[in-house]
Amino acid sequence: MTISVNVRERVLHANEAAAAALRERFAATGTLVVNLVSSPGSGKTTLLETTLDALHRSLRVAALVGDIATERDAARLRATGAPARQILTGGACHLDARQLLQELDAAPFGDLDVLFVENVGNLICPTAYDLGEDFKVVLLSVAEGDDKPFKYPAIFARADVTLVTKTDLVPYVRFDWAEAVGQVRALRPDGRVLGVSAFTGEGIEAWVEFLRERLAVKRAAFARAHEPLGAGA
Amino acid sequence: MTISVNVRERVLHANEAAAAALRERFAATGTLVVNLVSSPGSGKTTLLETTLDALHRSLRVAALVGDIATERDAARLRATGAPARQILTGGACHLDARQLLQELDAAPFGDLDVLFVENVGNLICPTAYDLGEDFKVVLLSVAEGDDKPFKYPAIFARADVTLVTKTDLVPYVRFDWAEAVGQVRALRPDGRVLGVSAFTGEGIEAWVEFLRERLAVKRAAFARAHEPLGAGA
Numbered sequence: 087m088t089i090s091v092n093v094r095e096r097v098l099h100a101n102e103a104a105a106a107a108l109r110e111r112f113a114a115t116g117t118l119v120v121n122l123v124s125s126p127g128s129g130k131t132t133l134l135e136t137t138l139d140a141l142h143r144s145l146r147v148a149a150l151v152g153d154i155a156t157e158r159d160a161a162r163l164r165a166t167g168a169p170a171r172q173i174l175t176g177g178a179c180h181l182d183a184r185q186l187l188q189e190l191d192a193a194p195f196g197d198l199d200v201l202f203v204e205n206v207g208n209l210i211c212p213t214a215y216d217l218g219e220d221f222k223v224v225l226l227s228v229a230e231g232d233d234k235p236f237k238y239p240a241i242f243a244r245a246d247v248t249l250v251t252k253t254d255l256v257p258y259v260r261f262d263w264a265e266a267v268g269q270v271r272a273l274r275p276d277g278r279v280l281g282v283s284a285f286t287g288e289g290i291e292a293w294v295e296f297l298r299e300r301l302a303v304k305r306a307a308f309a310r311a312h313e314p315l316g317a318g319a
Numbered sequence: 320m321t322i323s324v325n326v327r328e329r330v331l332h333a334n335e336a337a338a339a340a341l342r343e344r345f346a347a348t349g350t351l352v353v354n355l356v357s358s359p360g361s362g363k364t365t366l367l368e369t370t371l372d373a374l375h376r377s378l379r380v381a382a383l384v385g386d387i388a389t390e391r392d393a394a395r396l397r398a399t400g401a402p403a404r405q406i407l408t409g410g411a412c413h414l415d416a417r418q419l420l421q422e423l424d425a426a427p428f429g430d431l432d433v434l435f436v437e438n439v440g441n442l443i444c445p446t447a448y449d450l451g452e453d454f455k456v457v458l459l460s461v462a463e464g465d466d467k468p469f470k471y472p473a474i475f476a477r478a479d480v481t482l483v484t485k486t487d488l489v490p491y492v493r494f495d496w497a498e499a500v501g502q503v504r505a506l507r508p509d510g511r512v513l514g515v516s517a518f519t520g521e522g523i524e525a526w527v528e529f530l531r532e533r534l535a536v537k538r539a540a541f542a543r544a545h546e547p548l549g550a551g552a
Contacts, residue, residue, distance in 0.1 A: 093326050125358040126442050126471060127463025154443060156469050177473075179412060179443040207470070208443055209359050210387060210412040229462035229485065230360025236389050237440070238359060240410075252462065258491050 101215055104183035108218025111190075115197045116308030118301045121217050123241055124225035125234075126207030129251040131159045132284040133225065133293075134202055135166055140294045142168040145199040145301070150189060152181040152206045159204065169195055179211035186217055200301060209238040220304060221246035228252050228261040235269035243273040247280060249293065254283040334448055337416035341451025344423075348430045349541030351534045354450050356474055357458035358467075359440030362484040364392045365517040366458065366526075367435055368399055373527045375401040378432040378534070383422060385414040385439045392437065402428055412444035419450055432534060442471040453537060454479035461485050461494040468502035476506040480513060482526065487516040 112119050122130050134149055141147045149170040151159040154177060163170035171193065173185050181203065195201070203219065205212040224245035226234055229252055235242040242248060248270045250263075267279050278296065282289035345352050355363050367382055374380045382403040384392040387410060396403035404426065406418050414436065428434070436452065438445040457478035459467055462485055468475040475481060481503045483496075500512050511529065515522035 125360060125440070125463075126467055127358060127460070153470055155472050156466075158466060158470070177443075179441070206443070207358070208412070208441060210410075210439070210441055211444065227360070227462060229460060229488065230358075233389075233391060234359055237386055237391070239388050255462065255488065255491055258488055 098214060101183050104187050105216035105218045108183055108186055108190075112201070112218060112220075113308070113311070116305055117198045118200045118297075118304045119203065119217070119219040120200065120297070121203045121205060121212075121219035121222045122225065123205045123209070123212045123222055123245065124207065124251075125209050125227075125230060128207075128225040128227040128230065129284060130204050130207070130225055131162055133249065133251065133282065134163055134204060136284045136287075136290055137202070137294065137297070138163060138166040138168040138170075140290065141200065141297070142166060146197065147200045147202070148195040148198050149202040149204060150181075150186060151204040152185075154178075154206060175206055179206055179208050180215050181205050181212065181217060182215050183217050200297065209234070209241055213240045213244060220300065223247045223249060225249045225251050226266065228255050229259050231260070232262045232266040232269070235266065235273055239273050242270055242277075245274065245277065247278045247296065248274075250279065250281045252283060252285070253281045253288055254286045331447060334416050337420050338449035338451045341416055341419055341423075345434070345451060345453075346541070346544070349538055350431045351433045351530075351537045352436065352450070352452040353433065353530070354436045354438060354445075354452035354455045355458065356438045356442070356445045356455055356478065357440065357484075358442050358460075358463060361440075361458040361460040361463065362517060363437045363440070363458055364395055366482065366484065366515065367396055367437060369517045369520075369523055370435070370527065370530070371396060371399040371401040371403075373523065374433065374530070375399060379430065380433045380435070381428040381431050382435040382437060383414075383419060384437040385418075387411075387439060408439055412439055412441050413448050414438050414445065414450060415448050416450050433530065442467070442474055446473045446477060453533065456480045456482060458482045458484050459499065461488050462492050464493070465495045465499040465502070468499065468506055472506050475503055475510075478507065478510065480511045480529065481507075483512065483514045485516060485518070486514045486521055487519045 124130050147168050149163050152173050157172045160170045160172035173189050203217055222245040224241050270279050280289055280293055282293055357363050380401050382396050385406045390405045393403045393405035406422050436450055455478040457474050503512050513522055513526055515526055
């Protein structure tokens with residue numbers, strides 16, 4: 087949408103305040119928050135099904151799913167046994183922090199180890215909206231082509247991790263792995279790139295391990311913040 | 320972007336005025352204008368390569384391509400021999416009619432039979448922006464899944480044609496054709512659904528035939544508008 091810089095700044099400013107409130111809340115419970123962004127149909131929900139399935143017996147995990155319409159994705163995720171709820175954006179092309187705050191106030195999940203936020207399917211609009219997350223993940227399916235990072239640079243620059251999804255389709259599509267990774271590295275030199283297929287299970291272990299590492303870092307920070315004065319060294 | 324109803328209405332109102340000017344201009348030359356909308360990576364550019372290749376020796380065709388960044392798509396399309404130019408949106412998640420008007424004023428293509436407009440890769444934002452087109456086409460790749468029409472209903476309701484792309488991948492993905500067509504029909508009972516694969520050529524002939532039919536209708540209207548008073552019956 088072409089709107090004035092002033093309006094855009096006011097909207098983003100209001101979002102930042104809500105994101106800060108969310109971040110404070112998540113810090114108080116040591117909850118790792120992961121914001122998943124991609125085009126429609128890159129496999130966010132399928133990846134989350136697999137991820138929740140891998141984690142929900144050992145960790146307190148939940149998901150919030152943004153969509154323009156339908157409650158289908160949250161229903162799919164609840165089938166894993168993990169709690170999941172849908173946020174309908176009423177036409178908006180991304181989630182914003184105020185929607186998360188309202189949703190979590192209205193129906194808290196309780197203390198969580200990891201909260202996954204599945205954004206609205208869109209490579210552009212969610213980029214500028216901080217949801218109080220620890221990091222963003224961008225998904226790119228091999229069926230979409232290897233030229234997408236340079237065409238949608240902002241999200242690839244801001245995501246700590248690029249998940250190249252549907253790697254089982256590599257034999258059937260034109261996808262140059264070196265080209266895609268080269269574009270991501272140019273935009274985000276310290277970014278991680280992981281290939282995954284929720285269909286064959288390829289790469290899922292590395293992705294889950296990555297999440298456990300980031301949770302360990304978050305917990306260490308949480309422990310330091312809550313240790314008694316004078317404890318430790 | 321979450322913005323006030325007033326701001327959104329002002330933006331759309333300005334777009335409508337520019338779209339009306341474009342429509343008048345295209346009517347004066349009898350140019351059929353096709354607005355292609357889809358997620359990133361659904362195959363808009365590849366379809367257009369094939370389409371321009373099929374049409375540009377017999378018809379005056381050209382393409383305008385919207386993207387956030389890179390001139391890659393226009394360069395790919397020019398390789399067919401048809402004229403094509405890129406419009407960079409400066410971050411905006413859709414083309415608007417004023418951008419087209421400016422681009423066509425700055426560097427006119429001359430009289431055309433068909434102008435293809437490839438919108439920014441996004442299933443949401445382009446929906447509300449009339450570009451003076453005769454009709455919208457929405458592309459949905461089989462790799463994206465059969466649940467997308469109900470999840471992004473506005474564009475499927477507004478598009479005269481849904482092109483289900485990458486049908487060569489059907490054996491390798493979960494895509495229920497009846498489910499997808501059923502969703503499109505519920506949203507747009509009179510809409511056409513065509514399956515195409517630019518890779519194998521499947522369905523391209525029917526798509527090109529559809530375009531020729533729509534052009535014939537446009538030309539008939541153009542002829543009626545320009546016939547001498549008292550001519551005909």
